[in-house]
Amino acid sequence: MIRVGVIGYGTMGQLHSANLKKLPGVELAAVADLDAERRRQAEAALGVKTYEQGEELISDPHIDLVAIAVPTDGHGALLKRAVELDKHVFCEKPLVRTKAECRMVEKLAAKSTKKIGVGHVVRFSPEYAAAREKVLAGSIGRPAVARTFRGGSMFPLGWQDWYADFDRSGGVILDLAIHDIDYLRWCFGEVTRVYAKSTKGLTDERMEHAFVILRFENGVIAHVEGNWANYQGQFYTTLEMAGSKGIVSFDTRHTAPILYTKAGAQGEQANVTLPESPALVSPYEAEIADMIAAIQEGRDPKVTLKDALATTRVALAALESLETGQAVNL
Numbered sequence: 001m002i003r004v005g006v007i008g009y010g011t012m013g014q015l016h017s018a019n020l021k022k023l024p025g026v027e028l029a030a031v032a033d034l035d036a037e038r039r040r041q042a043e044a045a046l047g048v049k050t051y052e053q054g055e056e057l058i059s060d061p062h063i064d065l066v067a068i069a070v071p072t073d074g075h076g077a078l079l080k081r082a083v084e085l086d087k088h089v090f091c092e093k094p095l096v097r098t099k100a101e102c103r104m105v106e107k108l109a110a111k112s113t114k115k116i117g118v119g120h121v122v123r124f125s126p127e128y129a130a131a132r133e134k135v136l137a138g139s140i141g142r143p144a145v146a147r148t149f150r151g152g153s154m155f156p157l158g159w160q161d162w163y164a165d166f167d168r169s170g171g172v173i174l175d176l177a178i179h180d181i182d183y184l185r186w187c188f189g190e191v192t193r194v195y196a197k198s199t200k201g202l203t204d205e206r207m208e209h210a211f212v213i214l215r216f217e218n219g220v221i222a223h224v225e226g227n228w229a230n231y232q233g234q235f236y237t238t239l240e241m242a243g244s245k246g247i248v249s250f251d252t253r254h255t256a257p258i259l260y261t262k263a264g265a266q267g268e269q270a271n272v273t274l275p276e277s278p279a280l281v282s283p284y285e286a287e288i289a290d291m292i293a294a295i296q297e298g299r300d301p302k303v304t305l306k307d308a309l310a311t312t313r314v315a316l317a318a319l320e321s322l323e324t325g326q327a328v329n330l
C-alpha cells in the first residue's frame with residue numbers, strides 16, 4: 001500500500017485527490033492546506049487527516065508519496081523538504097519558479113533514493129501522444145517546423161489570485177505555454193535557442209499573450225503561442241508538426257466535447273479549465289496512475305525530474321528573453 005499526502009487542496013489538489021482515491025494499492029492518507037475551509041472540505045469529501053502546513057504533512061512518517069499542488073512559487077521549498085526526508089514526490093508543473101531553485105532541486109535530488117515525477121500532463125494526452133508517434137514513425141518525413149496554441153478562455157483564478165502575480169506564476173509562458181514546450185522537447189529533443197515576446201507590461205497580467213520561438217538541436221523550429229487574454233470563450237489547444245513528407249495536426253475544438261470550468265463564485269477559486277474527452281482515458285488520471293506504477297515497479301515515472309528541469313529551464317530562458325529582448329542560447 002502506498003500512502004499518499006496531497007499538499008494544496010485547490011483545483012489540482014482536489015483533482016489529484018479524487019483520482020488517487022480510485023487507484024488500487026493507494027491510500028490517500030492526508031491533505032495539507034493553509035486554508036481552514038479547504039481542510040474542512042477535504043475531511044468531509046475524503047475522510048482524511050489534514051494538516052495546515054505542507055511541511056507538517058511531509059514530516060508525517062506514514063506518508064510515502066507527497067503530491068505537491070500549491071502555487072508555483074511554493075514548489076521549491078516543499079520539494080526541498082520532501083527530498084531531504086527521502087519521500088517519493090509528484091510535483092505539479094512548472095517544477096519551480098526560478099533558475100536558482102532548478103539548481104537547488106537538481107543538486108538535492110541527486111542524493112534521492114526515491115521516485116520524483118512531474119505533472120507535464122500533455123505527455124499523457126492520447127491525441128498528443130499519437131501525433132508524436134506519427135512523427136517518430138517517420139510519417140511526416142524529416143520534421144522541420146511546429147506550431148502550437150494553448151488558451152482562449154477566462155483568466156485562471158487561484159488562491160490569493162496568485163496566477164495574476166508574475167513573481168508567483170511566471171505569467172502565461174511559465175504557467176501555460178510550458179505544456180507545449182515540454183511536449184515539443186518530448187518530440188524533438190533539446191532546445192538550443194529561445195526567443196520570446198509577450199504583452200507583459202503592455203496589458204494587465206490577466207491579458208498576457210505570448211509567443212515563444214524555439215530552435216531545437218535537430219534543426220526543427222517551433223512557434224509556441226500561449227494566451228491568457230481572458231476571452232469569454234472556450235479553452236482550446238492546437239498542434240501542427242510539418243516535415244519533408246507531410247503534416248500532422250490536432251485541434252481540441254473539434255475533438256474535446258467536454259470542457260469543465262468551475263464557476264468563480266465569491267470566495268471561490270476557479271476558472272481553470274480542464275479539457276476532457278469521454279472517449280479517452282483522462283490524462284490527469286493516467287499521469288497519477290503512472291507515478292504510482294513507477295513506485296510499485298521500481299522504474300522511473302514517464303516524466304522525470306531531468307525532463308522537468310530541462311523544460312523549466314527553456315521556459316525560464318523565454319522569460320529572460322522577454323526581459324532582455326534578445327534570444328537566449330541554452
Ligand SMILES: NC(=O)c1ccc[n+]([C@@H]2O[C@H](COP(=O)([O-])OP(=O)(O)OC[C@H]3O[C@@H](n4cnc5c(N)ncnc54)[C@H](O)[C@@H]3O)[C@@H](O)[C@H]2O)c1
Nearest residue numbers: 008009010011012032033034035054069070072092158159
Ligand atoms: N497540469 C495542469 O493542467 C495544471 C492546471 C492548473 C494548475 N496547475 C499547476 O498546479 C499548481 C496549483 O495550481 P491550482 O490552480 O490548483 O492552485 P489553487 O490556487 O487552486 O490552490 C492552491 C492551494 O494551495 C494551498 N497552499 C498554498 N501554499 C501552501 C502550503 N505551503 N501548504 C499547504 N497548502 C498550501 C492554498 O491554500 C490553496 O488552497 C500550480 O503550480 C499550477 O501551475 C497545473
